[in-house]
Amino acid sequence: MSTLAGWPPSGAETPVVAQPQTEAELDRLWADPPGLWGQLTGVQNDKIGSRLMLTGFFFLLLGGSFDSLVMRAQLAIPDNSLVSPQLYNELFTNHGSVTMFLVVLPIFEGFAILLLPLMLGTREMPFPRLGAFAYWTFLFGGLLYYSSTLFQLVPDAGWFAYTPLSGPEFSPGLAIDFWVLGLGVAEVGAIAAAAEIIIGVCKMRAPGMTISRMPLFAWAMLITSFMILFAFTPLIIGSLLLELERGFGASFFDPQKGGSSLLWQHLFWIFGHPEVYIQFLPAVGIVSMVLPAFTRHRIVGYTWLVASMVAIGFLSFALWAHHMFATGLSPLVLSFFAAASMAIGIPAGVQIFAWLATIWAGRPIWGTPFLFVLGFLVTFVIGGITGVMVAAVPFDLQVHDSYFIVGHLHYVLIGGVAFPIFAGVYYWWPKFTGKRLDERLGRWNFWLLFVGVNVAFWPMHRLGLMGMPRRVYTYESGLGWEIPNLVSTIGVLVIFAGIGVFVLNLAHSWRHGEPAGHNPWGADSLEWATASPPVEHGWSVVPIVRSRHPLWEQQELERGEERLERFVRALSEWPLRWRAAVVVGTADARPQEVFRVAGPSPWPLVAGGGVVLIFLAELVKLRWAAAVGALIVVVAAIAWNRPSEPPMTTEEEAEFERAHHVAVNAGGSVVISRWGMGLAILFLAIAFASLLLSYFYLRLENPVWPPPGVAAPAVTRTAVAGALLAVSTAVVRTAVRRLGRSQQRRFIVGLVAALAVSVAGAVVQTWDLASVGFGLGDHAYGSIFFTLTGFLMVVFAAAVIMVGAILYWALRGLYTNRRWAPVSNVARFWDAMVVMWLVGFATLYLAPHLT
């Protein structure tokens, strides 16, 4: 058994700046304000990241652990009456919803926000305020969801909330509204954090950390975050449709009025299946970071691992229907989804064998994180094998919604996700607390969990094959189900003991842990070069990366190409008046821009409050309050993005630029904000596409479209409105070009003209909508018609508000031909809005004419 003695091969640590006082100065500059105000306005990535993780862990104890304990107690013996059928349904609904929405994702996003700046060699995440907003919305959403318990209105339709069971007829109370709206708020947070992570990984890395030198955890989070964007957005649209049906009398899922219960299943599983891999890929990232440190060998097959993660990212969107094998799809469709589901086995195989090869190539060190990685490998391979089995359609039909699936999914999610989380906590805890965890308690923790998980979930496969369905609150004796159920319950008790030891270990380390030092594991990635716990600004001197394993292969982190050396040294002592961070080229990691990172602000909290108020207003049916919430969000968004007076003159910026050939933007980044706008547009485009798909799905479900008695819409006024919108986008473009030529007046006149033309277009369109002769609640046709229209109008309103804000600031002379990034971003948004408008209304007004 090896120890860590004589390891690592290089002792590279974070370089020290020339003058010690600049270190203190940097720390002061990057710190959040003290006290309660600092807690409410703080944006530091350490704070946001650790809060996300702690809150996720809190929800895990509440919804993951407590619920499962009660459920297993109920099922321990046949014909048990410990809990009522109603309570049992609430328990499994809550268990699934909480673990899928409020536990794993926040924990991984927390890991990412906490770790990435250190691991990538940068001082912050790109949008610290967006990170804070993501946390507040997640917290508020989770609390809103959980408040259902206080009112005895706990959701009880399963974590998948299939319609029509979750619809207004069969779930008339507010319970399902808590589910839709509470989790909806949390989903907004998940998407916000994903955008933050995408840009952070792509644009904010140490100079020299090219895309092929990026740590695998960063790769994993990058791919995961894109998947979040593409998967959670359809879910938000699905939830919107469900809430419109529940609260506003629309019908999308009610067959009586032209809807289809399967539309919900499609929207849900387009989210729901990628969600499984959204949870798994970060685990791949963590395992790929931990393994090299504990085998003393670089990961074997880096490129293969990246390719496998990308492949899983794409494939995961092509197999949602394998949750719907029994709904009556054609054999051809069935075999396609079966093949796609099985194909995932190949990238997963690549990953497993890359890790096996790494273990063979290296010399294992038996630390607790390594034990959890081994536990992960064994459990996950079993879950993967049963996963291939359930991809085989006829077998899936036999075990679908049986305990076989419960066994399979817990092997995958506990083996494939929870064990890597434990590995990650044991691995990085010393970095963030500066203290070691106890190894002996760690081994107890691991073995209790590993044994407990296998004892709890192995017998479930057998129960499923014996015909025990999921989601039953009891079972009768005499079917041979008694012993496996009892064993399973005992296993859960063992898991509990393991979690207890985990909490004990953390508490013990927090109070009495031995100091960890910079790099207790002799690991290779950048975060281990910084102090434990790290300083507020992370890096005084930004490191220069020349290797995929900088701490093993680089003697010094501040050495590199001469121009880069001068650049990073200069940046350690300049500007010292604002929070400076570096933007690099996505692929080549050459410095592109030095920009001012946003600081503490109360507005993310206010905006989060506004979002939750909108959802809360719908929940308690005080709909005017939703307008107040929307107003708060708008005001907060404007205040949040208000261009503050740059803390530096353009001459000072230019001086640094001349010396280092890197752009300086003390007013805020041009590159980062462009990416941010790009992702915002992408988000809206996905939402829009989900609505269009719903439209065409309903179209195909209804042989007569529009329904009898409704005339196909007349196109004249819509064509006029569309033409006006198209003109407005050309006007905006021209106006922006004027600003580029310093023609302020023409710029302003152009914006005003664009607003006038577009508002005229919207008025013409609204006039037409008022006379179409059907309503939201009449039929699925009217429901989807007005939902799409409403979506387009909201996007239009957002664009008008943005242009209005730009106009206001332009009148105050805030934009110059040097500082005009927000203007061009708003112009991009305007273009996107107009394209969606044209496509959307063309669909609504032309599709009914096609037969």
Place this chain on the structure above:
Amino acid sequence: MARTRLIAATSLHPQSPVAEAIADLWWLMLVLGVIVFLVFAGLLVAGLRRTAPEPSEDRAPHRRLVARWIVAGGVAMPAVVLVVVFAATLQAMRAVPASAPADALEIELTGHRFWYEVRYPAEGIVTANELHVPVGRQVAVRVTSKDVIHSLWVPALGTRVDMLPERTSTVVLQADRPGEHHSRCGEFCGIQHTNMELIVVAEGPDDFAAWVSSQQRFTEPTGALAREGRAVFVGARCVDCHALRGQQTAGARGPDLTHLPGRRTLGAGLSPNTRENIADWITDPQAIKPGAEMPTTPLTPAQLDALLAYLEAGG
């Protein structure tokens, strides 16, 4: 709460050609899965026990490692296994009949919260929670739902199809041997999803024919007590939800109660069909199946006696 004892529903004791094909697929996948796991576990254990050479800067062995491990183990091995499994899947899918032959027996099965309505349109039979099928003959079951999504799942026969409110789907079912098979609702449908069970009774052709004719036969009860019960059935508003042949009106929210004595269970598989259990069920169904749609019916002991006599005579 004692339930009836039936053949345990289990995928591993197939009772039909489809279930056999599925069981074969399962055993094949199990063997392949065990082999894959053993290969993986062997490599893992060997790797952990092995003493690796000192790390070196030479990249050549690294490249050989990548080629050997990832290409052979990570790509080739899963690819071969998956092709075999996929081929076996297609093979097993072929065992599932795509459509029923023209002379197949037709049954209409409708899901309700929380029971099954069973109709034999050609034979003019309406019953509940029991699906009688003749052995060795293909049966076309047309499934749909009156309310939320349910799912027909007969593990022993390898049958599963979702019962959707918006459409009628057809599944072809065939039993090889006589026997009774559990079929529990396969899609979560609400508070009493747990107690929604269909019994599939596979019978020899003669037994099946006898059952059909017994269901078709109907004589109005003649005993005084039963005639009194007939009035209670109307007076206590049972008739609002339940049909019983011979009654003027026929409710459709609850099961048709004609020939109730011939059924095996009450409450969709919940309790054996005995006189006491029927009495309990009528007077306080919520105590037995909380959340079921049936309300409590307050009756005097005499009324209850009469009603039971009427139900017992009901065909």
